[in-house]
Amino acid sequence: MTWSDEELVTRSIGGDADSFNQLVLRWERPIYALAYRVIGREEDARDVCQETFLRAFRALNGFRGQAKFSSWLYRIALNLCRDWVRRERRTPIVQASEEIDLMEMAAVREPSASIEDLVARKELTRIVERAMARLPEEQRTAIILKEYHELTFQEIADLVGCPLSTVKTRLYQGLAVLRRELAKSEFKSES
């Protein structure tokens, strides 16, 4: 039987450790992905992910179910990411290697993918990471939450604590910047 997040939370509060394990298994990848895209460092993203669940576990009794459990988790993770950025006083660092290891790519590629495709994809990923790193934190967070986590505008607004229209504005401005940055990169690569 598949329990909902809220049911698992109730069971966890009742002392069922396995229920919390299920919540972790269900949400660890999204939380890690969020942290990685905001922070840009794999190791630190893992730490943030783990810390998020630790804090969630400790504060589980205080979870009243007013918001979705996932929103609650996202809020914890985003706060931790924000702390990290402030502590480190730096923008996300693009971790992608400048060198493209063809042997490694050949080893992990899918049978249908050619090396050329993989190289192009990796290069594009690097361009996207760099463009995202140039965005202000608010715009980057809004795009990440909307684009990769498919939250509604209202959920993002609740999460980051700003009006709905502000979320849309941040998204529009962020996407506009990305559009220019990506166009510049394409121009560079073509020339």
Place this chain on the structure above:
Amino acid sequence: MIETMCTYSGRDDLLIAYLYDDIEPADRVTFSAHLAACGRCSRELADLRGVRTTLSVWTPPEPALSHEPRATSPERAATSAERRATGRSWHDVPAWAQVAAAILVLGVSIGIANIDVRHDSAGWTVRTGWWNAPATLTSGSAASEVRPAAQPSVAAGSPAPWRADLAALERQLRTEFHAVPARAVPVAGGISDAELQRRVDAVLEEWERRQQRELALRVAEVLKDVNAQRQADLVKIDRSLGFIQSSTYGEQMKQREVVNYLLKVSQKQ
């Protein structure tokens, strides 16, 4: 080319809402109509869709969360976090240290288990536990502590090792013998004297048979031990005799050489 301005009210917000399909149905209808007429908005929408397509290639590296994969319980997560904080893990320990630790654990385990490995005339014998201690033979539960007849006898070197076993057997039989009437008492009320007599006889016969069988086994075991000891003694005697013979022969040869030398010397003089 001159870019025309679009003055549609709330255009940017609606464009984003339309792009992500997170828009009120009424707004969707009206904005769709606007897009059909506005080249700037439709071009920008197409560009933003292109940006979204490009963004979709950005996937985080496969999380190495699997290093504590099933370790998702808060307790384990806490442990893992502490481990990362201290920068140490089991994998950090060198291989030689792990091997040494394993050997140490094995040694301690053997010591605790009191493993006794012997090789005698009956072959290799491996024993564990503390049953060899004399206390076990004098404990109340002798029945469970009497070793099977097939097992080799008690450690070599102890005087008359079978005596302790025989003593334990005797105690066991006495216990069983005393237990028989106690078990028969409740039954006695419901059967005749003849039947009771028959049952008592049967029990006694059974007891005698068992005693004889046990005695035969013990005697056989003792004989086996005696024979093994005899064989070992014979081998020892044989070796000793061989040594004496060889040394005697050596002495004889030396004496013969000395005599020959003396004879040669005396003949020269």
